[in-house]
Amino acid sequence: MNFLHHPFASKRNTVMSTRGMVATSQPLAAQAGLDILKKGGNAVDAAIATAATLTVVEPTSNGIGSDAFALVWMKDELYGLNASGPSPKSISKEALTERGLDKVPMHGVIPVTVPGAPSAWVALSERFGKLPLTEVLAPAISYAEEGYPISPTLGHNWKNAYKQYKEKLTTEEFTSWFETFSIDGRLPEIGEVWKSPAHAGTLRLIAETKGAAFYKGELADKIDAFMKKYNGFLSKEDLMSYEPEWVDPISVHYKGYDVWEIPPNGQGIVAQMALNIYQHGEANWQDANSIHQQIEAMKLAYTDGKAFVTERTHMPVDTETLLSKEYGEKRFAEITDTALDPIPFDIPKGGTIYLAAADEEGNMVSYIQSNYMGFGSGIVIPNTGISLQNRGYDFSLDENHPNFLKPGKRTYHTIIPGFLTKDNQAVGPFGVMGGYMQPQGQFQVITHTIDAHLNPQAALDMPRWQWMGEKRIEVEPHFPNYLVQELAQKGHDIHITHDSGLFGRGQVIWRDQKTGVLYGGTESRTDGQIAAW
Secondary structure (H helix, E strand, O other), X not given: OOOOOOOOOOOOOOEEEOOEEEEEXXXXXXXXXXXXXXXXXXXXXXXHHHHHHHHHHOOOOOOOEOEEEEEEEEOOEEEEEEEOOOOOOOOOHHHHHHOOOOOOOOOOOOOOOOOOHHHHHHHHHHHHOOOOHHHHOHHXXXXXXXXXXXXXXXXXXXXXXXXXXXHHOOOHHHHHHHHHOOEOOEOOOOOOEEOOHXXXXXXXXXXXXXXXXXXXXXXXXXXXXXXHHOOOOOOHHHHHOOOOEEEOOEEEEEOOEEEXXXXXXXXXXXXXXXXXXXXXXXXXXXXXXXXXXXXXXXXXXXXXXXXHOOOHHHOOOOHHHHOOHHHHHHHHHOOOOOOOOOOOOOOOOOOOEEEEEEEOOOOEEEEEEEOOOOOOOOOEEOOOOEEEOOHHHHOEOOOOXXXXXXXXXXXXXXXXXXXXXXXXXXXXXXXXXXXXXXXXHHHHHHHHHHOOOOOHHHHHHOOOEEEEEOXXXXXXOOOOHHHHHHHHHOOOEEEEOOOHHHHOEEEEEEEOOOOOOEEEEEOOOOOOEEEEO
């Protein structure tokens, strides 16, 4: 692949290096990862350092109480880590019904599932890392103790969340959130220095005990006590019994390349299903019929994903069927010249952060970590800086749905790291943050890379579309107007949207298989940066 092919003007130039690279949405976090590489760490050490630092410098998207997934290319082999936590053992539909609830709430103690991110740092470090965890987490601890100035996109997202929480989260259990994410009881401003000493103390405990303090020790005790006080379900027993899971990544072949994802409960399979469908169609991003086929392929894949994807052992259809040649051909045959209202396939009976890291030895990491819907549940454990995710919100209380809430079950998960290989050799890690935009963003980055031969930065800068449900499509303002008009004629309910935050935040690092040179792209829709060596 010629990574320098550049058929249109990109907003930034692709960054190139040979010894190492870290790409993520916050410059300070990218630099933290690069510093670890320069101290003798490998790509895994750099990824952990970057991820931990992001809990400090981008708390609008993730925290110590997040979940995480990782794809690791190490010594010519790809490994997968699922560090998403299950629902508490004491939760159930009946327990929620007794409280007068007909769905899982978005905020508060109820939607909190077991946080997996600290376990991911420990598991990755112990299996692949070169440096001690105390050294790898040192940059994050320093930023939490000493503070950092709030950047523009971060400040914008912080302000939006603060205003919403001030209006909606008015009961006592949310007090610690406001105490943690404020300065002197008010909203922090862009450019102000924010710090969180309690956050630093928690990171130090995690590093010194290799995660034991969080899952078995004093931090687990604090989480347990808080949940008991406010009638939550998560307990110390849930934390103590949790371990992240090493998994075999799944792949789909697309025009000479293999696109890899973590298997369900993550939604990465949706991007793969869409590629599997679309590869039977046209491939021209400048042509309305090609874009129409892309949208229809994504609609069909997403409809099936929402209908079938949950924890793998609870799925009514196996991943092999959903990624099969027969599935792709049958679904593509359903695409017509006009926009469809998709229905699930008739199966055979029977605020998130993403980072990519690479080192000079050829090791590469695709890593994703997230609360959910920005700051997550709105719950912060007092005097710890632990902001908890709200992943349980996606559980269904419909007993006939695959993602039905059960005790100790992992829910359908939006965060998905991706990885690209060719001829069994690494091309590199990629990912696009943004809830249900993630498979759609991945799909567009991969098609722009492989079909249009765009370099990483150009592929990220391309104007994006997003399917919102039914026939509604939202596009960015710089999406070509002639395509907007022609797509509307095909029956799409198409809208131009000026909020760039709705279209995802991506990072890409490709390695040239002949020269070993790294090529990086970072998201122009956020404060992203590539730190290279």
